[in-house]
Amino acid sequence: MAGVLTAAVWDVAVVGAGPAGAVTAYAAARRGLSVILLDKATFPRRKVCGCCLNAHALSALAAVGLGDLPHKLGAVPLTRVALAAKGRTATLPQVGSVSLSRDAFDGALIRAATDAGANFRQGVAVKLGGRDAGVWHLDAGGPVRARQLVDASGLNGRLLNPDPVVSPTARLGAGTVIDYPAGDYARGTIYLGAGRGGYVGLVRLEDGRLDVAAAFDAAHVRASGSLAAAADAVLREAGMPTLPLNAPWKGTPPLTRRSQQIAGPGWFAVGDAAGYIEPFTGEGMAWAVAGAASLAPLLALPDGEAVAAAWRGAYRKHVVARQYPCRAIAAVLRAPRLCGVVVQVLQGWPAAAGPVVRQLNRPLTASLRGI
Numbered sequence: 557m558a559g560v561l562t563a564a565v566w567d568v569a570v571v572g573a574g575p576a577g578a579v580t581a582y583a584a585a586r587r588g589l590s591v592i593l594l595d596k597a598t599f600p601r602r603k604v605c606g607c608c609l610n611a612h613a614l615s616a617l618a619a620v621g622l623g624d625l626p627h628k629l630g631a632v633p634l635t636r637v638a639l640a641a642k643g644r645t646a647t648l649p650q651v652g653s654v655s656l657s658r659d660a661f662d663g664a665l666i667r668a669a670t671d672a673g674a675n676f677r678q679g680v681a682v683k684l685g686g687r688d689a690g691v692w693h694l695d696a697g698g699p700v701r702a703r704q705l706v707d708a709s710g711l712n713g714r715l716l717n718p719d720p721v722v723s724p725t726a727r728l729g730a731g732t733v734i735d736y737p738a739g740d741y742a743r744g745t746i747y748l749g750a751g752r753g754g755y756v757g758l759v760r761l762e763d764g765r766l767d768v769a770a771a772f773d774a775a776h777v778r779a780s781g782s783l784a785a786a787a788d789a790v791l792r793e794a795g796m797p798t799l800p801l802n803a804p805w806k807g808t809p810p811l812t813r814r815s816q817q818i819a820g821p822g823w824f825a826v827g828d829a830a831g832y833i834e835p836f837t838g839e840g841m842a843w844a845v846a847g848a849a850s851l852a853p854l855l856a857l858p859d860g861e862a863v864a865a866a867w868r869g870a871y872r873k874h875v876v877a878r879q880y881p882c883r884a885i886a887a888v889l890r891a892p893r894l895c896g897v898v899v900q901v902l903q904g905w906p907a908a909a910g911p912v913v914r915q916l917n918r919p920l921t922a923s924l925r926g927i
Contacts, residue, residue: 565691566592568855569702570674571682571715573599576827576844577708578665583620583852585672593669594696598679600659604731604808606757606769606840608634608746609661611652613842619849625664630762631656634744639902641750641895643795646902650746657733657761661841684715687822690859704855705823708848711808713829717815720831725890727754727771727834729808730783732799736766740797749794750895753780756790768799771811771834783807818871819864826851830871843875850874 570581573595581593609617609626617623631654639646670676677696685693694700707715711729741747743760753776757769772786780786783805791798814831818824827844850870857863888895 564590564701566590566675566700566702568592568704568706569594569692569694569700570706570708571595571694572708572710572713572827572829573597573666573676573678574603574662574708574710574827574844575665575841576829576848577706578662578669579617579620579622579845579848580706580708580826580852580855581674581676582622582665582669582672583848584855585669585674586621587852587856589856591669591674592700592702593666593674593676594680594682594694594700595678596681599663599666602733602806603658603662604729604769604806605658605767606731606759607655607657607661607733607761607767608759608841609654609656610839610842612839613845614652614654616842616845616849620845620852622665622668625668626654626656626661629656629660629664632743632760632762634746634759636745638745638747639750639899640748640794640796641892641899642793644896644899645795646899648902653746655746655759655761655767657763657765657767660762682709682715690822692822703822703859706851706855707823707825707829708827710828711811711813711832715829716820716823716825717817717829720813720815722810723812726810726812728774728777729769729771729811730777730787730805731767731769732784732803732805733761733765733767734800734803735764736799738764741766747796749791749796750892751790751793752776752892753786754790756787756794756796768803774810777807819867821861821864822859824851824854824864824867830875846874847871 567589568584568591570577570593573593581591585591634650634653634655637648637650666676680697683695685695692702692705707713709715741758747758749756754770754772759767761767770787777786780789784801784803788798812833815825818830826847854863854867888898
C-alpha cells in the first residue's frame with residue numbers, strides 16, 4: 557500500500573470521501589486525471605445526515621453520469637412533507653425526492669470513483685506538508701504528492717481553512733438511525749417537527765430503519781442534558797411521537813459557517829469544507845454533489861489564480877445562490893409563534909409553500925448538464 561501512495565505525483569488528491577469528495581474524485585477520474593481519494597474514517601461510518609436527495613441533488617448526480625445510482629440502491633420515493641409545530645401538522649407535497657441511507661450512498665459513490673480509476677485509501681489521517689514547485693506534499697500514512705488538492709473534509713475539516721467563520725446563531729447538528737416501529741412514521745414522508753430549541757427531521761430509509769437528523773440551539777442541549785432529551789423535548793412540543801431516549805445520538809460542530817477562502821493556487825474547498833447552512837429536505841447533499849459537479853471540469857485546467865477565481869464564481873452560482881430559501885426557512889423555524897402561524901396557514905392552503913418547494917428542488921442549470 558505504501559508503495560502506491562509514494563509511487564507518483566497524482567494529478568488530484570481529494571481529502572474526504574463523503575458525497576462531495578467521492579463525486580469530485582469520480583468526475584475527475586472520468587476525465588483521465590490520476591486521482592487519489594483519502595479519508596480518515598473507515599467505511600461504512602456513522603454520519604449525521606437527513607439522508608434525503610431532492611430533485612436538485614438527483615439532477616446533479618445525473619449531470620455526472622450517476623443518475624440511476626439511487627434507484628439501483630433501492631432509494632425510497634418521497635411524496636410528502638409533514639411539518640409540525642405547536643401541536644398542528646401541515647402536509648405538503650414533495651415531488652422528485654428520495655431517501656437513502658448514507659451507508660449505501662457513500663459506499664456506492666466511492667465504488668463509482670474507484671471504478672472510474674481513482675485510488676481510494678481509508679483510515680488514514682491526512683496532514684498537510686506544504687507545496688513546492690507546484691506539487692502538494694501530504695502525509696497520509698505515507699507520503700502523497702499531488703498537483704491539485706481538493707479539501708472535502710467536511711465540517712470538521714481544517715486542512716486548508718483552519719479558522720472558518722461560524723455564525724453566532726449557528727445551531728448544533730445531531731442525528732441517529734434506529735430500528736423503530738413503522739406505525740408512527742410512514743415510508744415516503746419527511747417529518748419535520750419544530751420547537752423552541754430547534755427542529756427534528758425524520759424519514760424512513762430503504763432498509764426500513766428510521767433516520768433522525770436535528771439542529772438544536774446549544775443552550776437547549778445543555779438544558780436538556782443530552783441530545784436524545786433535546787430531541788424528545790422538541791418532538792413533544794411539536795406534538796409528534798417521541799423516540800427511545802437510549803438511541804445512539806451523534807453530534808456535529810455548529811452548522812452555519814463559511815470558509816474565509818475556498819480556492820487558491822492549486823487547491824479548492826468543496827462541500828461542507830467550503831461552507832454550510834442548516835438544510836431541511838435534502839439540500840445539504842444537493843450542495844455537495846452540485847459543487848463537486850461544477851468543480852471537476854476545473855481540475856483538468858492549468859493551475860492558476862484564474863482557475864481559482866472560476867471556482868469561486870461557480871460556487872456562488874451553483875451552491876450559495878441555492879442556499880437563500882434555507883436561510884428563510886431557518887428564520888421561520890427560529891420563531892416558534894411565527895412557525896405555528898405558518899403551519900396553521902399551510903394546513904388550509906398547502907399550495908402557499910409551492911414557490912419555496914420549487915426553488916429548493918430546481919434542477920441544475922443547462923450550463924452544468926452533461927459535464
